[in-house]
Amino acid sequence: MTFDLFLQHLSNGISLGSLYALIAIGYTMVYGILRLINFAHGDIFMMATYFAFFGIVTFGIPWYITFPVILVLTALLGMTVEATAYRPLRDAPKISILISAIGASFLLENLAIVLFGGVPKPFPTPDVFTDVVKIGTVSIQKLTFYIPVVTVIFLIGLTYLINKTKVGMAMRAVSKDHETARVMGINVNQIISLTFGIGSTLAAVGGIMWGLKFPQISPLMGVIPGMKCFIAAVIGGIGNIKGAVIGGFILGVGEILLVAFLPDLTGYRDAFAFVLLILILLYKPTGIMGEQIAEKV
Amino acid sequence: MLKINNLVVSYGGIEALKGIDLEVEEGKIVTLVGANGAGKSTTLRTIMGLVKPVSGSILYDGKDLLKEKTQNLTRYGLNLVPEGRRVFADLTVLENLKIGAYCRKDTKGIKEDLEWVFSLFPILKERVWQLSGTLSGGEQQMLAVGRALMARPRLLMMDEPSLGLAPLIVKDIFRIIQEIHKQGVTILLIEQNANAALHIADVGYVMETGRITLKGSGKELLTNEEVKAAYLGHSVKKVI
Numbered sequence: 001m002t003f004d005l006f007l008q009h010l011s012n013g014i015s016l017g018s019l020y021a022l023i024a025i026g027y028t029m030v031y032g033i034l035r036l037i038n039f040a041h042g043d044i045f046m047m048a049t050y051f052a053f054f055g056i057v058t059f060g061i062p063w064y065i066t067f068p069v070i071l072v073l074t075a076l077l078g079m080t081v082e083a084t085a086y087r088p089l090r091d092a093p094k095i096s097i098l099i100s101a102i103g104a105s106f107l108l109e110n111l112a113i114v115l116f117g118g119v120p121k122p123f124p125t126p127d128v129f130t131d132v133v134k135i136g137t138v139s140i141q142k143l144t145f146y147i148p149v150v151t152v153i154f155l156i157g158l159t160y161l162i163n164k165t166k167v168g169m170a171m172r173a174v175s176k177d178h179e180t181a182r183v184m185g186i187n188v189n190q191i192i193s194l195t196f197g198i199g200s201t202l203a204a205v206g207g208i209m210w211g212l213k214f215p216q217i218s219p220l221m222g223v224i225p226g227m228k229c230f231i232a233a234v235i236g237g238i239g240n241i242k243g244a245v246i247g248g249f250i251l252g253v254g255e256i257l258l259v260a261f262l263p264d265l266t267g268y269r270d271a272f273a274f275v276l277l278i279l280i281l282l283y284k285p286t287g288i289m290g291e292q293i294a295e296k297v
Numbered sequence: 298m299l300k301i302n303n304l305v306v307s308y309g310g311i312e313a314l315k316g317i318d319l320e321v322e323e324g325k326i327v328t329l330v331g332a333n334g335a336g337k338s339t340t341l342r343t344i345m346g347l348v349k350p351v352s353g354s355i356l357y358d359g360k361d362l363l364k365e366k367t368q369n370l371t372r373y374g375l376n377l378v379p380e381g382r383r384v385f386a387d388l389t390v391l392e393n394l395k396i397g398a399y400c401r402k403d404t405k406g407i408k409e410d411l412e413w414v415f416s417l418f419p420i421l422k423e424r425v426w427q428l429s430g431t432l433s434g435g436e437q438q439m440l441a442v443g444r445a446l447m448a449r450p451r452l453l454m455m456d457e458p459s460l461g462l463a464p465l466i467v468k469d470i471f472r473i474i475q476e477i478h479k480q481g482v483t484i485l486l487i488e489q490n491a492n493a494a495l496h497i498a499d500v501g502y503v504m505e506t507g508r509i510t511l512k513g514s515g516k517e518l519l520t521n522e523e524v525k526a527a528y529l530g531h532s533v534k535k536v537i
């Protein structure tokens with residue numbers, strides 16, 4: 001393999017890793033605050049891409065208006081899922097909430113099939129993103145550069161929000177101890193809702209860029225990326241945001257390079273994540289950045 | 298200020314409080330002493346709305362607390378230093394103190410209270426950037442008290458602040474409780490260390506397996522033979 005080709009694969013891996021990272025953060029944040037795996041997260045990601053389709057294709061709204069609006073809509077969708085499927089079960093046994101999460105996921109998938117049809121739709125791809133630039137002998141879509149840049153911008157925003165703002169401080173407090181947070185006057189439900197909102201917004205950012213990169217959308221498109229990003233969160237140490245980002249990049253870059261170096265394994269591309277998951281569960285179950293996972297009291 | 302009437306609390310059918318009456322007058326230090334498992338923490342947790350009672354009433358300034366949400370109580374000046382301190386381990390000392398003032402908007406007042414907390418606990422000032430989980434037990438207890446003070450409480454409830462601390466630090470904590478009280482904060486103190494608690498208390502209650510069995514001034518209870526026998530350690534000596 002030439003160095004140029006390697007660079008091309010690497011940049012592809014980095015942009016795929018960025019997408020995984022953005023989605024993985026949603027899993028890890030919700031887990032951090034509720035100790036719950038939000039199975040509907042991959043489907044919320046799918047919904048974001050349909051919102052984009054309808055905004056741009058059906059209603060003809062320009063992308064630069066549609067995309068920001070989608071972030072808000074997807075945040076609202078995530079908050080609605082939380083308020084209807086999870087909040088009423090806050091004091092119920094963990095297993096009930098888990099089942100409710102699976103139910104929410106199936107509901108969104110089937111709703112999408114009923115409302116949007118099972119046939120895949122083309123995702124709108126404005127030229128600004130899909131134009132190709134040539135660097136030496138390598139030609140790369142502009143999108144491949146935009147994706148990591150946009151990801152980094154959102155990651156910086158998220159880091160600032162969580163570490164430097166009052167509401168971020170409340171999120172960190174709630175994820176450690178709901179009860180004491182309430183005693184301190186924090187509205188825990190509001191903070192949890194906000195967490196879902198933020199996670200879903202990042203899923204929407206990931207979804208839009210996913211659609212631009214792989215411009216075909218369907219009601220079940222969230223399933224596999226959802227699973228992989230959950231795995232990315234586990235690899236990084238679930239509950240830890242930095243870990244989710246690292247896990248996302250390991251998975252994205254690893255997957256692309258595996259296929260690049262061992263083309264015979266192309267068919268096993270999706271298996272890569274699962275093999276990695278098994279290895280991490282065997283040798284470092286708490287993940288790369290993870291601390292001891294203590295049961296919540 | 299706080300008035301509890303015939304409060305019954307049960308955990309899955311087992312009654313932890315079997316109809317207790319308790320009153321805290323404004324400006325006083327009231328203490329509730331009793332052995333492990335008597336129901337002291339349950340009493341405080343029910344006041345804070347963390348546990349729902351079966352029956353009975355809790356009035357605070359005439360307000361029915363059972364209708365209030367936990368997260369709103371700090372706005373009414375009601376605050377709790379929970380059992381086992383429960384500082385937010387991943388947050389810095391300063392952040393923990395800021396969380397205490399979460400509902401307040403008066404930046405100037407918050408600053409003043411921060412200085413007040415630092416004057417009560419100078420060690421916290423030296424450790425503002427340290428993660429709270431890395432503090433010693435005594436320091437964490439000070440932080441838990443400081444955090445509650447940041448809400449500028451009118452009634453401060455403390456659940457066994459001396460538990461598991463070295464005798465010297467326990468002395469410190471009791472001195473500071475009195476100091477806080479002098480600043481006009483009413484105090485409801487729960488203790489297994491009955492001796493120290495009754496020494497500083499205006500009013501004391503003794504609790505046994507879900508019932509209040511004795512009530513009196515701190516002094517009265519200190520000299521009460523039953524209390525002496527059960528909680529002040531004399532009986533233990535005899536048995537040995």
Ligand SMILES: Nc1ncnc2c1ncn2[C@@H]1O[C@H](COP(=O)(O)OP(=O)(O)O)[C@@H](O)[C@H]1O
Nearest residue numbers: 308309313331332333334335336337338339340
């Ligand atoms: N969450 C709970 N679930 C079931 N039983 C509990 C719970 N909390 C306390 N209890 C029981 O209620 C009784 C009173 O406990 P508690 O209020 O913690 O006592 P104290 O604070 O005086 O040591 C004990 O018998 C205890 O086992």
Ligand SMILES: [Mg+2]
Nearest residue numbers: 337338339380
């Ligand atoms: Mg207790």
